Amino acid sequence: xxxxxxxLKTKIIEQLNLEDITVGDIAxxxxxxxxxxxxxxxxxxxxxxxxxxxxxxxxxxxxxxxxIFESIETMANYIASHRTK
Amino acid sequence: xxxxxxNGLCSVSAQKTFDNNFFLGSIIExxxxxxxxxxxxxxxxxxxxxxxxxAKGIKMGVVASKxxxxxxxxxxxDAIITGTGMGCVRDSEKFVSDIIDNNEEFLTPTAFIQSTxxxxxxxxxxxxxxxxxxxxYVHSSISFESALMDALLQLQNEEATNxxxxxxxxxxxxxxxxHSLIGHIKHNPVSTFGMVNSExxxxxxxxxxxxxxxSNKAENNYAQLIDVQTYNVLEAENLPKIVTAFxxxxxxxxxxxxxxxxxxxxxxxxxxxxxxxxxxxxxxxPQVYYKHLxxxxxxxxxxxxxxxxxxxxxxxxxxxxxxxxxYPKKMDTILLYNQYRGExxxxxxxxxx
Numbered sequence: 001x002x003x004x005x006x007x008l009k010t011k012i013i014e015q016l017n018l019e020d021i022t023v024g025d026i027a028x029x030x031x032x033x034x035x036x037x038x039x040x041x042x043x044x045x046x047x048x049x050x051x052x053x054x055x056x057x058x059x060x061x062x063x064x065x066x067x068i069f070e071s072i073e074t075m076a077n078y079i080a081s082h083r084t085k
Numbered sequence: 086x087x088x089x090x091x092n093g094l095c096s097v098s099a100q101k102t103f104d105n106n107f108f109l110g111s112i113i114e115x116x117x118x119x120x121x122x123x124x125x126x127x128x129x130x131x132x133x134x135x136x137x138x139x140a141k142g143i144k145m146g147v148v149a150s151k152x153x154x155x156x157x158x159x160x161x162x163d164a165i166i167t168g169t170g171m172g173c174v175r176d177s178e179k180f181v182s183d184i185i186d187n188n189e190e191f192l193t194p195t196a197f198i199q200s201t202x203x204x205x206x207x208x209x210x211x212x213x214x215x216x217x218x219x220x221x222y223v224h225s226s227i228s229f230e231s232a233l234m235d236a237l238l239q240l241q242n243e244e245a246t247n248x249x250x251x252x253x254x255x256x257x258x259x260x261x262x263x264h265s266l267i268g269h270i271k272h273n274p275v276s277t278f279g280m281v282n283s284e285x286x287x288x289x290x291x292x293x294x295x296x297x298x299x300s301n302k303a304e305n306n307y308a309q310l311i312d313v314q315t316y317n318v319l320e321a322e323n324l325p326k327i328v329t330a331f332x333x334x335x336x337x338x339x340x341x342x343x344x345x346x347x348x349x350x351x352x353x354x355x356x357x358x359x360x361x362x363x364x365x366x367x368x369x370x371p372q373v374y375y376k377h378l379x380x381x382x383x384x385x386x387x388x389x390x391x392x393x394x395x396x397x398x399x400x401x402x403x404x405x406x407x408x409x410x411x412y413p414k415k416m417d418t419i420l421l422y423n424q425y426r427g428e429x430x431x432x433x434x435x436x437x438x
Contacts, residue, residue, distance in 0.1 A: 015193075016137065017137040017138065018137060019133050019136065019137055020133055038134060042138075042194055042195060042198070045193065045194050046193045046194070046195060049191050049192070049193045052191060053187070053190075053191040
C-alpha cells in the first residue's frame with residue numbers, strides 16, 4: 001500500500017505539473033482539493049482519466065469521485081480494492 | 086485621425102532582451118539550426134498555480150505583456166490584440182499525440198484547453214484583468230502586422246486609448262521535425278554572424294514574444310507608428326514600385342527614410358526579395374537586420390518592430406545589427422520590410438517623436 005501511495009504522489013506531481021512540490025511535501029491525509037494541494041475541477045478530470053488509464057477503474061458517478069479524491073489515503077484504498085490492472 | 090504611439094514594450098527572445106534596462110548589451114552567439122528563447126524568471130511574474138498549465142508560449146506572452154505594461158507605466162489596457170502563426174503548438178502536439186498514443190481513449194482536458202491559438206490572449210487578459218476587446222490574428226508571417234493594423238485603426242479612430250499588441254510563437258518538437266524534413270529549417274548549423282551569408286536554403290528557427298503598448302496619447306513614448314501594409318503575394322520585380330507607393334501614400338519620399346530594417350533570414354532562395362531593395366532604392370541607406378539574433382518564426386518581425394522602436398528611442402544602433410557599413414546620420418524615420426518564403430510581405434513605417 002505504501003508503494004501505491006508513493007506512486008500516486010509521483011503521478012499527481014508529474015501529470016498535474018505541480019511545480020515546486022515533491023513527494024515528501026504531500027502527506028497521505030492532506031486534502032487534494034481546496035486548502036490542501038489546491039487542485040481544481042480540471043485536475044479532477046485528469047485524475048479520473050488516470051484511474052481509468054493506469055488502474056482500469058471507470059468512475060461513472062461523479063459524486064463518487066468527491067470521496068475517492070479526498071486524499072492520497074482514500075485514493076490508494078479505493079484503487080487497491082477496485083483495480084483491474 | 087489621432088496619432089498612434091508606442092508607449093511601452095518588451096521582447097522575450099533568443100537574446101536576453103526582456104530587461105528594458107539594457108538594449109542588446111551582450112549578444113548570445115549560437116551555432117545551430119534551432120535556437121530557443123531565453124527564459125525570464127517566470128515565477129516573478131506568474132503565480133505557480135497559474136503557471137503550471139501554461140506552455141512556454143503562454144508564459145512568454147504573459148511576461149512580455151506585463152513588462153510592456155510596466156514600461157508604459159499603466160496597469161491595464163482597453164484591448165488586447167495578439168498575432169501568432171502557430172499558437173500554442175506544444176499543447177496542440179501533445180493533444181494530437183495523446184489521441185494517437187492512447188488509441189483515441191483517455192484524453193485529458195488540459196492540453197486541449199490550452200492548445201488554441203487565442204489561449205495566449207485569454208491568459209494575458211486574465212493576468213491583467215482586462216475584460217475589453219480581445220482578438221487573435223493567425224496569418225502566418227503577417228500575424229503580428231495584422232494585429233498591429235487592427236490596433237492602429239482603433240487608436241486612430243479613438244475607439245480605444247491604450248492597446249496591448251504583440252506577436253508570440255513557441256517551438257514544438259514535432260513541428261520542428263516536420264520543418265526540418267521539408268527543408269524550411271537549415272540542414273546544417275550556422276553561426277549567428279554567419280547566418281546572413283550562409284548561402285544555404287532554409288532558416289534558423291526560433292520562438293519568442295514581443296509585446297507593445299500602443300496609445301493615442303504620447304507618454305514617454307518610443308516612436309510614432311505611421312502606417313502598416315501587408316501583401317499576401319507580390320511579384321519581386323514590383324517591390325520598388327510598391328515601397329515607393331507605400332511611402333508616398335504617407336507623404337514620405339525615399340530620401341526621408343533614415344534606415345531600413347529587413348527580415349533577412351539567410352535563406353538563399355528568398356533573401357533575394359530584400360536584395361532587390363538593398364541594391365536599388367536603399368543602396369545608400371543604412372540597412373539593419375535582426376533574424377541572426379532572434380531566429381525565424383511566424384511573428385519574428387515583431388522583434389524587428391521592437392528593435393526599430395528601441396533604435397528610435399535610444400538613437401543608438403548596435404553595430405552587430407548593421408547589414409551594410411553606412412552608419413545613419415540621423416535616426417528619425419525607419420521603414421521595416423519582412424517576408425517569409427516569398428509570401429506574406431509587410432511594410433511598417435515608424436517615426437521618432
